[in-house]
Every structure is written in structure tokens, then in C-alpha cells.
Amino acid sequence: MSEFLSRTSVAPRLRACVALVGASLIFVSAAQAHGSHxxxxxxxxxxxxxxxxxxxxxxxxxxxxxxxxxxxxxxxxxxxxxxxxxxxxxxxxxxxxxxxxxxxxxxxxxxxxxxxxxxxxxxxxxxxxxxxxxxxxxxxxxxxxxxxxxxxxxxxxxxxxxxxxxxxxxxxxxxxxxxx
Structure with a gap:
């Protein structure tokens, strides 16, 4: 399966998606530290x-x-x-x-x-x-x-x-x- 992922364009998209989710979590944490408003x-x-x-x-x-x-x-x-x-x-x-x-x-x-x-x-x-x-x-x-x-x-x-x-x-x- 990993060979398939590395040979297709799915792996870069998956990495980008994981990075986006991580960045979103950091943003949400910063917003909560400032207060919900x-x-x-x-x-x-x-x-x-x-x-x-x-x-x-x-x-x-x-x-x-x-x-x-x-x-x-x-x-x-x-x-x-x-x-x-x-x-x-x-x-x-x-x-x-x-x-x-x-x-x-x-x-x-x-x-x-x-x-x-x-x-x-x-x-x-x-x-x-x-x-x-x-x-x-x-x-x-x-x-x-x-x-x-x-x-x-x-x-x-x-x-x-x-x-x-x-x-x-x-x-x-x-x-x-x-x-x-």
C-alpha cells in the first residue's frame, strides 16, 4: 500500500491535509488562550x-x-x-x-x-x-x-x-x- 501511496499524488495531498489540520489546531489553541469572543x-x-x-x-x-x-x-x-x-x-x-x-x-x-x-x-x-x-x-x-x-x-x-x-x-x- 505504501508503494501505491508514494507512486500516486495521494501522499503529497495527505501530507498537506495533515499539515492543514495541525495548523488549524494551533490556531484554535491560540484563539482559546485569548478568550472566546x-x-x-x-x-x-x-x-x-x-x-x-x-x-x-x-x-x-x-x-x-x-x-x-x-x-x-x-x-x-x-x-x-x-x-x-x-x-x-x-x-x-x-x-x-x-x-x-x-x-x-x-x-x-x-x-x-x-x-x-x-x-x-x-x-x-x-x-x-x-x-x-x-x-x-x-x-x-x-x-x-x-x-x-x-x-x-x-x-x-x-x-x-x-x-x-x-x-x-x-x-x-x-x-x-x-x-x-
Missing amino acids: SHGHGAVRLMMEGAILSATFDVPLESFLGYDYPPQGAAQEEVWRAFTRRLQNPSSWLQPTAEASCQAVRHEVHPDPATLDAKADIPNIVYRAEFRCDRPEALNAVSFTAFFDHPGLKQLRVQLVSPKGRKTVTVRPRFPALTF
Whole structure:
């Protein structure tokens, strides 16, 4: 059999195929070491339970900053400072319709930007915000305000769970609102 393989064009093709599979495995390993994400894309889980609207964003930091490594230089330091200030205001991420009279009551971010190792790559940011709505029955849409300050953010895949049911949609900067 080996004589047949060496006399035909199958052996070079087989070697090329094995090399391609090996290179693919190296690429996948490198991608997994960097984290499972696509720059510019993020995911949001949006839940309405009673009077509480909660949103959990899972987005690569590069989508917000334009880089996903520790800040280098004055310009990147300023981008980082502006981003950390926006983390303190849930309305910088999500804005419920005014008619529902929703107020931010809690927010958190993981990992905490203040505790990140300055020499390590920065992973995805998971940001969670909760709003208490005085008129939850009037909540019929939310606007993803995160697009306004982050041009690197191209789309969010949103999974909505509400008393009206479930739906999954993709929102983009051009149409940043989701209607229930």
C-alpha cells in the first residue's frame, strides 16, 4: 500500500491535509488562550421580572476601547479612564423607555477594572445592571446606549425574557432599540 501511496499524488495531498489540520489546531489553541469572543460583537441577556429589568452584557473589551491589552500611552489611558467612568452609570449601557419610570438600582462589572493585572491581556467584560421600574407595564422598549460612546461595538445579540415571552434579536448602532 505504501508503494501505491508514494507512486500516486495521494501522499503529497495527505501530507498537506495533515499539515492543514495541525495548523488549524494551533490556531484554535491560540484563539482559546485569548478568550472566546469576536471583536465588535457582544451578547446581552435582558430579563424583565416583576418591576425589575436586568441586563447582563458579555462583550470583548476591544469592542469598547479599541484594544484588549493594558493601556499603553496617554491616549489609551484616557480611553480607559472614560470607560471606567461610564461603568459607574448603567444608563451609559442601557436606557429603558421613559414611560416606565425606571431607575438604576444596582450595577457590577467582572472582572473589576481596578484589580486587573497591568501586564495581562484583558478578557471580556461582563457588566450587569438592574433597573426598578415604577410602571413595568409601560416598559415596551430599551435602547442600547453603549453604542453611542463605543464605535468599535458593532452588534449585540440580545436574548430577551419577559412576561410577554422570549425572543432573540441582534441590535446594531444604526437601530439600537429593542421593542418588547
